[in-house]
Amino acid sequence: MAQELENRTILVTGGAGFMGSNFIHFLFANVPGVKVVNLDLLTYAGNVRNLEGIEGKPYTFIHGDIADAALAAKLFLKADYVVNFAAETHVDRSIHKGAADFVHTNIEGVHALLEALRASPNVKKMVQVSTDEVWGDLPLGSKKKFNEETPFKPNSPYAASKAGGDLLIRSYVKTYGLPVIVSHSVNNFGPRQFPEKLIPFFALRAMKGESLPLYGDGKNVRDWLYVDDHSSAIATLLKKGKAGDVYAISCGEEYANIDIAKKILGILGKSEKLITFVKDRPAHDRRYSVDSSKIRALGWRPRISFDEKLKETLQWYSENKSWIKGVIKNNTNINSHISLK
């Protein structure tokens, strides 16, 4: 897989979070000789335990902020490729706790990375991991899909801050010809996801026999991609993606939130009576649907079915109680607001 990446040094930012850590595991499992440097600020969402299992691999952890321009510049000098997963990622936090951290990391942080890239003679490509949420939402029942040409219409402060970073990248690509690719993925799921996000949030509550609070009528639709399929999409972009281009990543498995709740309850053998309906989130996007034919033309495909991996993901959470305890111990306010990405 990805011979271009063999024996290379990849700087992964935000590699102690959900998708970044799974990407690092993916690299060590699939790319011979790869070396990884992980720059992570270890915010509430970062967890060094997410890297358990890579002991003995050529891996360096740097505790720091992507917005630290001097640090970013230093690390870019030694990297062949960069993938930026570092971000503030939770929509509800951006609504209820203010957007300052989102602006700092998702815009100022991206700016520092771009300046570091300008000064680096070595980095061949950087991938900015963005989201489908920058495109706003689609009506339920419509056949429309977002694609790389869709104009940005973000509805949450989180999505707006990601769009801000993406626009800054566009300008640096146009102005300075920097080799950056922006990827826009749909919702990811899998092991090591912080339990404020829909699937682990519902799973952990269901395991304890607690209610599953659904926003509004529960009919908001998301497309779900297993995190390893996202990792292989990023590896494909590093290897074959055109520098300066934008790529949408999707699975095509679209489910309403209420269907996800029912699937989780079914797997865990719990009653659907645990489902409760609560006041909707402000500006709650109704439906995301994404056309990923551009990255599929590079040979990438999602390999993994939702139902199969949902079972395994729930199994992972039930087998990793000490991981959950650690995460909750350090974040006592985890359930203080309802969380549906």
Ligand SMILES: NC(=O)c1ccc[n+]([C@@H]2O[C@H](COP(=O)([O-])OP(=O)(O)OC[C@H]3O[C@@H](n4cnc5c(N)ncnc54)[C@H](O)[C@@H]3O)[C@@H](O)[C@H]2O)c1
């Ligand atoms: N989770 C999803 O479903 C999803 C879907 C599409 C796109 N994305 C994007 O993928 C990326 C990763 O998402 P995730 O769910 O793994 O996030 P996460 O919240 O699990 O992890 C974010 C990581 O970034 C680190 N971080 C935050 N601010 C930092 C800073 N200033 N400097 C260095 N590190 C910092 C945190 O410590 C944490 O380890 C984000 O950019 C997100 O916007 C996520």
